[in-house]
Amino acid sequence: MTDLILHHYPTSPFSEKVRIAFGLKKLGWKSVTIPNIMPKPDLMPLTGGYRKTPVMQIGADIYCDTQLIMLEIEKHAPTPPLLPPGKEGEARALAMWIDRNIFWAAVGIVMGAIGDKLPEAFHKDRSEFSGRSFEPAKLKAAAPIAAQQTYAQLVLAEEMLGDGRAYLLGAAPSLADCALYNPVWFIKERLGGGKAVPPLDRLPRLTAWSERMKAIGSGNPTEMSAADALAVAKAAKPAACSVDAADPSGLKAGQKISITPDDTGKVPVTGTLVGLTPDHISISRNDERVGDIVVHFPRAGFIVTPA
Numbered sequence: 001m002t003d004l005i006l007h008h009y010p011t012s013p014f015s016e017k018v019r020i021a022f023g024l025k026k027l028g029w030k031s032v033t034i035p036n037i038m039p040k041p042d043l044m045p046l047t048g049g050y051r052k053t054p055v056m057q058i059g060a061d062i063y064c065d066t067q068l069i070m071l072e073i074e075k076h077a078p079t080p081p082l083l084p085p086g087k088e089g090e091a092r093a094l095a096m097w098i099d100r101n102i103f104w105a106a107v108g109i110v111m112g113a114i115g116d117k118l119p120e121a122f123h124k125d126r127s128e129f130s131g132r133s134f135e136p137a138k139l140k141a142a143a144p145i146a147a148q149q150t151y152a153q154l155v156l157a158e159e160m161l162g163d164g165r166a167y168l169l170g171a172a173p174s175l176a177d178c179a180l181y182n183p184v185w186f187i188k189e190r191l192g193g194g195k196a197v198p199p200l201d202r203l204p205r206l207t208a209w210s211e212r213m214k215a216i217g218s219g220n221p222t223e224m225s226a227a228d229a230l231a232v233a234k235a236a237k238p239a240a241c242s243v244d245a246a247d248p249s250g251l252k253a254g255q256k257i258s259i260t261p262d263d264t265g266k267v268p269v270t271g272t273l274v275g276l277t278p279d280h281i282s283i284s285r286n287d288e289r290v291g292d293i294v295v296h297f298p299r300a301g302f303i304v305t306p307a
């Protein structure tokens with residue numbers, strides 16, 4: 001079973017980063033809609049506790065975090081490339097900067113504007129998720145700072161487009177563009193009904209770029225139920241993977257470990273180490289609803305401890 005199954009919800013900006021990659025590669029994919037707050041009872045059997053959005057599933061292999069999801073999509077469908085030949089490191093480094101710095105600043109703008117319209121359960125969930133207060137009055141008070149931080153960083157992207165190139169790394173869109181589309185899409189869609197609102201109104205090249213990105217679309221999704229996704233995992237066998245015995249961490253195949261994000265949604269996932277490369281770390285786990293599965297995480301931004 002090689003269907004790409006994305007567990008996501010429509011308003012999730014990190015999911016938009018992945019959906020636009022599907023668009024770029026003109027892929028068909030299965031769409032499972034998950035709740036935007038905890039609990040996520042049909043996702044937990046797959047991830048073992050990882051709660052962030054999105055998660056990608058291929059059979060009995062579960063990919064957490066868009067850093068890794070994008071690499072897996074690239075492997076699955078290499079053309080057109082998300083990683084431009086010769087600029088693979090640049091594309092990934094730009095994506096890391098955007099994911100870790102611009103995203104939260106953009107969230108500050110959007111939540112400052114609409115936080116008071118969202119339900120109490122959402123505020124409570126996101127306070128727990130991020131370790132920061134999502135109380136509407138505090139969000140509103142912090143919004144001007146978030147706006148300045150977003151602007152100061154988006155200006156760098158505006159500069160990159162200053163020589164007339166269509167996309168951040170040249171004539172074709174790459175992983176870096178998909179990553180930048182996440183916060184830009186979030187601000188435009190949630191606050192501007194698709195139009196450029198501050199601070200995007202001061203960034204004409206970036207605004208024109210965002211229109212080019214929007215035209216890429218989301219590929220060809222087909223709805224799938226959560227129950228069907230669990231059945232796919234149960235019927236499949238995880239793909240083979242291997243542990244680099246010379247990895248600087250000293251981790252060894254068969255070791256019991258826990259893997260925890262270092263920023264938000266810090267829920268440890270525990271299992272047996274079965275895969276280790278410079279890019280990913282993989283553990284096998286068993287759950288009565290899905291049988292034996294392998295959960296894959298990126299290395300950067302994830303803390304690994306003996307279980």
Ligand SMILES: N[C@@H](CCC(=O)N[C@@H](CS)C(=O)NCC(=O)O)C(=O)O
Pocket residue numbers: 012013014015035036037038051052053054064065066067099129264265
């Ligand atoms: N580093 C993660 C970040 C993912 C993330 O923060 N996603 C947000 C939604 S866009 C989230 O998980 N929010 C809480 C939730 O959906 O439960 C990635 O690249 O996938």
